[in-house]
Amino acid sequence: MHERPARTLLEHLIRDRNLTYEECAEALERLAHDTGEPGTLSARHLQRLAAGRRPDGSPLAPPRPATARLLERFFEHNVKTLLRPPAYPVSHDGAAELRRLVHLSSRVDMSVVDLLREQLAYLRRLDRQFGALVTSGEVRAKIEQTRRLKAHSLLPAVRAPLAAIESELCTLAGWQALDCGDPLEAWRFYEDARVAAREVPDPSWLVHATAEQAIVLIDLDQPTDAVDLLASLDPANSRALPSGIRSWCLAALGEAYAAAGDTRLSLTSFDQAEQLLTASTPEAGPYVALDTTHLTRWRGHALARLGRREAHEVLTAVLADLDPTFVRAATGLRIDLALIHCSMKDFDQASSHAKEAAAVAAEIGSNRQVIRALALV
Template sequence: MAAEADDPPRTVLELRLRERSQTLAEFVVEAERFARTFGEAGTLSVRHLQRLISGRKPNGSPVGRPRPATARLLERMLGLPIDDLLASPGAARGRVESDDELRQRLSAARRVNGDVLVLLRDQLTSMRRLDRQLGAATAHEEVVTKIRQVSGLRSHSLAPGIRNQLGALLAELGTLAGWQKLDMGSVGESWQFYEDAKAAARESDDVAFQVHCSAEQAFVLIDVGETSSAVELLRAAERTAERGTGRLLRSWLAAAHGEALAADGQRSASLRAFDRAAALLPAEASAVDGPYVVLDPVHLARWRGHALARIGESDAVEVLSTALSSLDPTFTRAETALRVDLATAFLALGEREEGRVHAERARALAAEIGSARQQRRITLLVGPAN
């Protein structure tokens, strides 16, 4: 049984389970599925989980660390070291550094210069490539580790210019982790990553990073059915971005707004938003300083096709098919989502065989990259796998 919601959480592990709105039994089932999917040897029972979240054995003595395989399973699922998960929420927030630790961390932060920042950004680029091709299940743990590293450097940096750049980098890492958790089906953890990313973006002193973090968080709202709130959030982001941000980001924001409007059933407004995105999209891709967004004519067509399929437009198949034929094959998660959209569009036209082919290919891809989000869409569309 789950702990009473009115009682304060005894451990960070208990807090995380509450954020996921899962009973202990539900989490144990998910853990078993996760272990099978990703080759983890760890196991959990409801009784063991009860002890871990309480921090105490039945005799009242402190619970020990779980065996390494179980610790790794929990760490991969929840994105925190096992020691942090078993700590009380207050202890996890309030641990005080020793004098020597503080001096060491201040010294490390002083060594962050332009070359180090370039290295950290290159590492983020590599993580993005892994993520888009192999999925969050492979890349998320590395991203969380890098968040902890960059957060520590930023917290101990005394140089305003460097600290601002570390804030921007941390915002980028946070949005990537938030999107990964959304794809993995953990909306509560996704929301928190975006909250942390927004806080880091404010320290970057760049409005572009701030509106980008807020806009990405809107997709969590869409996934939990808060579509009108997502529309309002993205409308505000577009207004804020009108001054002081580049055309590429403004085009991306318009497309994101269009997707939210489609989810909210606002057909005409959605189509106008996509027209606005196409008008703003720069003719040539170029290196830009600012938040990372993936948008070109192919990806914009993919987004528009998603909206068209959602609102039941007959030309969704043509738009999506053209986008699929031009999509970079390394964008595995994008292909997965696109094929779910194609299945949706074909089924709406009564072309069941074509719809089934795309749905089954999407199901296979979603299983390969661990996309719970797309697996859920496929199940709602055509039912569970045979």
């Protein structure tokens, strides 16, 4: 408990998160590292900013632009607002705080939901090109923001779309954690995604989060468990799901069968996915990056896993057609090409693809792909 009222909103928010200045400075350093931001803050400097004035009572100089951006990302407020006294009475009375949060969340309308969706699309776009190294801090901050708004919203018509956004943010964070080489953290994010998805009337979000979680099992070398989990979703026959989601789940099932070494069922799943994708039209539902090019890339990945020589032709064609902003996807594709070249005893080409993939993967913080690539150099 703090007897003295907070002098600035920054000071209040640090207290509200139950952080010491040292802990907060460390968290800001991690965010700076994750986002490539050059701004830094020592605990002492942070304490001066939170006080709002110098020890002699004179005004503070404005923080450097990089420092200001870092504070704004972490606390989700304009830096000028952060360095002013709180705009509302700060109370440590739980009832008063709850009333404030409920009142704040009552302002959420469809325009706010649309804005959050736009921000999610923006984060996806950055992630696919620059990886978790640039975006993971923002994704996690956006999860907390959305979760807080949802937790204090009263109407199902507001909670459901917020839950859908939270679920998709958590699946994005789960994929980033897996890509960074932390399957345990990825699993936890996918569990959070499934919990949020249960508040969405459309079952597509729960199916999507569950199917993404199955990819973790493949990485853990438990393909049979992944097959069982994906097959339980019955994507080939579930008419309650949009055809685009069903196609995506069938492709994931095809990858799981490939990891388990079952060529026939893997190729059958990809054939079914292709049929559904061809018949699909734009639909509402969770975002999946799946079109003809991406599905062919996914099939090529499975063929490479299975050691099939036709993977070379499939993957080479896809590499020429792939949208260049899908940097992580292109990295994985080159590793698959390296794998198939190894099976063809063409070790020079395998090494060339693997080295290029490893270099790009390191740039975007994809430890998962770095490990795969270096095993083939």
